[in-house]
Amino acid sequence: MFSLHDLPLARVPLLGGPTAIEPLGPDGAWVKREDLSGTRYGGNKVRKLEWLLGEALESGLDVLTLGTVGSNHLVATAVYGQAVGVRVQAVVAPQPDTPTARRNARILHAHAERIWVARTAAELPFTLARAWGSTRLFGGYPPAVFPIGGSSVLGCLGWVGGGLEIAAQVAAGELPAPDRIYVALGSGGTAAGLWLGLRLGGLASEVVAVRAAPSWLASPFRVRRLAGNTLALLRRHGAPAVGLDRLRIVDGQYGPGYARSTAAAEEASARAEAVGLTLESTYTSKAYAAMLAEPTGTRLFVHTANSRPLEPLLATALDEVPPSLAGLLRRA
Ligand SMILES: Cc1ncc(COP(=O)(O)O)c(C=O)c1O
Known part of the structure; x- marks a missing residue:
């Protein structure tokens, strides 16, 4: 299988190893615990x-x-x-x-x-x-x-690694090959890199990118361009030619606007809590809602928000948002 290890580009180790994949019950839904990546602050970044x-x-x-x-x-x-x-x-x-x-x-x-x-x-x-x-x-x-x-070609490489990692976890028998993989879509680097990494790893799962940001940013055009440019870079370093197909963008979970919740997202959040996952309202609850709406086959939800404890990061923070930034938080 193609590997990023030989790429002549600098990389600083932050992940701390592969993130786990866990079943979410008996009905074919699984979660990739990206929320526990890294040691300080988890999530897709x-x-x-x-x-x-x-x-x-x-x-x-x-x-x-x-x-x-x-x-x-x-x-x-x-x-x-x-x-x-x-x-x-x-x-x-x-x-x-x-x-x-x-x-x-x-x-x-x-x-x-x-x-x-x-x-x-x-x-x-x-x-x-x-x-x-x-x-x-x-x-x-x-x-x-x-x-x-962080959605540049370099940033996408991180999620090429994520896609290759899922393919390796399937090959190792940790889960069956997913029919569909659900991921929240913002600036596109996560979905683009994941999609490419899966194909480089030999997995044909459909990538379902659930739009959670305005369409000028979260667009199929952008995901395709990022994946294509990243593949072009990797081809210069020995990656095989792979077809980029089976990407679907879901628009219907976005709701009234960026960082605005929806009834489906709130319900998804409650149902996730019942199986031990904490979601936030901007991205992950919308992607989870999309998965709940399609309850057949083997599905993998990529949990892209942070679940690491924040106390260490808040220890040096002010008790309130500083006045210079508070005016940027607008009432929904
Ligand atoms: C929690 C969470 N999930 C998903 C995304 C979307 O990732 P991307 O911007 O790579 O599309 C973001 C982006 O900020 C995020 O914060």
Whole structure:
């Protein structure tokens, strides 16, 4: 089976080994416990950061990245950046006020080197340019820019690893080959890398990417482009040609807007709790709801949110969201 081990690219180990796959009862549903990846903050960002931070570390660059003020990508990047000695600056935009967003904003504030505020989503590119330019103007090195959600070709490599890992777990008899694999879709890197990794690992499971972000970001076009570009990179390093087929984007769980819950997501969250999984309302409860709506065959749910305890990360955080960021948490 193709392996990422021989790739001549820098990688910093953050995962701590393969994440477990567990049955969710007797009816053919399984979960990939990505929520317990890493040691500090779990979820789907850890695999991406092994490659993204690996490159930043190797080149000695600071990192500049962007997202909404409660973004898991920003939290994970700031936390793991601090852990491995890479300074992280974040450009933040408004989002609906949720308990997860409040907590994430506090953790981000405690771990980022500097935070730049964009008062509207439209201001985001200008604030990013200002942050980048101010480093350059005063004689600094250009920082490495990680895109929204860490979804670049490098970030996708992390989830190629995730797809290969699932294929290896199937080959080892840990679970039957899934008919469908459900994953939340935001900036696309997780679904794209997973899809490609499964095919490189010889698994033909349908990838069901459940849209949880606006369609300008979470689009089939973007997932296909990311997967295609990542495959092109890997082909230069010995990967076989594989067909990219059986990707389905589910639009129907998104609801009224980003980070806004739905009745189906709330019900999914309650049913997940009953089998020992804690979901959040923006991404994972929508992906789980999509799986519950199709209760046949062997299904695998990829749990992409963090389930690691947050006390250690909150220990150095302020008790409340700092005033500079509080105005970005808008009432839904
Ligand atoms: C918990 C969670 N699940 C899924 C996603 C979607 O991942 P991606 O942006 O790679 O599509 C995100 C993105 O922020 C996330 O925070």
